[in-house]
Every structure is written in C-alpha cells, then in structure tokens.
Amino acid sequence: MRKSVCFFILLALTIGSTASAQPMKSLFNGKNLKNWDIFIGTALKGFDDLKLKATPESTFSVVEKDGEKLIRVSGDVNASLATKKEYENYHLRLEYRWGEAVYTSRNSGLLYHSYGPFGAGIGTWMSSIELQLMHENLGDAYMMADTYAEISVSEVGQNKVFDKAGKSLAFGNDQNGGKMARKQQHAEKPLGEWNVVDLYCLGNTAIHVVNGVKVMECRNTGKLGNGTVVPLSKGKIQLQSEGGEFFIRNIQLEKINRLPSN
Secondary structure (H helix, E strand, O other), X not given: OHHHHHHHHHHHHHHHHHEOOOOXXXXXXXXXXXXXXXXXXXXXXXXXXHHHHOOHHHHEEEEEEOOEEEEEEOOOOOEEEEEOOOEEOEEEEEEEEEEEEXXXXXXXXXXXXXXXXXXXXXXXXXXXXXXXXXXXXXXXXXXXXXXXXXXXXXXXXXXXXXXXXXXXXXXXXXXXXXXXXXXXXXXXXXXOOOEEEEEEEXXXXXXXXXXXXXXXXXEEEEEEEOOEEEEOOEEEEEEEEOOEEEEEEEEEEEEEOOOOOO
C-alpha cells in the first residue's frame, strides 16, 4: 500500500515536468463523434441478432447524464471507435465507468499504437497494444494482432504478472511470454464508480496507470513481420465495444518528453 501511495505522489509531482506547456487536449468535443472513425466488426458469441441490428450510431453515441455529456458505448457488438489521427509521445487520460447492460462480460480496451486495417485483430480491431479495461482485469497488456512488447514479469500460477524486478519476456504472436501480461496489482474502483486511466507513451515505452497506481510497463514496443521486430512508437487510439455497456466522460491527451518517475 505504501508503494502505491508513493507512486501516486510521484505521479502527481512529475506530470507537470513530463508534459508540454500546452493544456491537455480533449479528444471528445462534447457534442458528437465526428472526429472519430467507427467500425462494426464481429458479433458477440450468442448475439448474432444484435450484430444485424447494430449501427455506428447505436454502438457509439453521445448522451447526457446528470448534466454531463458522455460517450456511451453499447457493448452489444464487437466494434471500434478510432481516432482519425495518429499520436506519439503522449500522456492520455481516460475516465470511464460501467453501465447496467451486460451481454457477454464487462469487457473493453484502450488500444494504442494502432495501425493498418480494421479487422486485423479478432475480426474487428486494428493491430495495436491493448490497455485492458475489462472489469477485474483493468491494466493488463495484450498484444492485438501483430504487435510486440517486452515486459518484466514474475510467474504466478498460470499468469505472467508485471514485476519490474522480474524476468524480461517477449510478448506477441509465437513469443516466449505469450500475448498477454497481467497487471501488477488490482487498483480498479467498485462498479458504478469512475475509473481514471493514465497511459504514458514515450518512444518505445508505454506505462499503464490505474487510479494513480502503476500496474504495467511495456518496453521496446514493436510490430512483428517476417521474423523481425520493427519499432512501433505511434499510432491511432481505439476504444472497444466488446460485451458490456460503459460510459466515457473524459479522454484527454498531451505531448510529453519524459515518463513519470517510478
């Protein structure tokens, strides 16, 4: 607990020094989703009928709750909400909470360094690295399609759990770590409360922070091709519809030139 508190204090102290002098830019204009692309992908298992009914407008929409404009993600079909622009060397802050509707599970992800066509990952998403938003797994890292990262981990049962002092493994297709690394600790808020997720990407390093607690660090991020790893340090940002309704009230981004102390 003391370690978590210390990191939160350091995070607060270093955000100013890592960021540019410009204020954080909101990726949500508070009115509509015109600056985003939407792709409807595959059906959820057992919900083929909902896939047939799904539209971009029904899957991702802007609603008002308690006087706030929010992005509503239906969760009733696999789909992507993607920025039109690519980003690199940034700090992104996302605030979200789960809704009432659950189809398969309360599952979603913040996908960064996204590139290539929709559908490359699980028939729906671009190749990307996932900061897992799934309930009870918030902060995990998953290599979507052809992405790659090196993560220091300890083995806990069948899981490879982020541990800065652990063994460095490669994650991605046919790598010795597999495709997913688990978060170091649970920092998710109870259902119904807002979670604050901070993603720091600088060069080929990415750090996942959940409610002020660092839970994951990916190094040497890249994409796999012909047996080699090509460095990957930028890309579009995607949000997933993937099984459960949720709401976003804030998604902001700022340029950085340093990572937070840890």
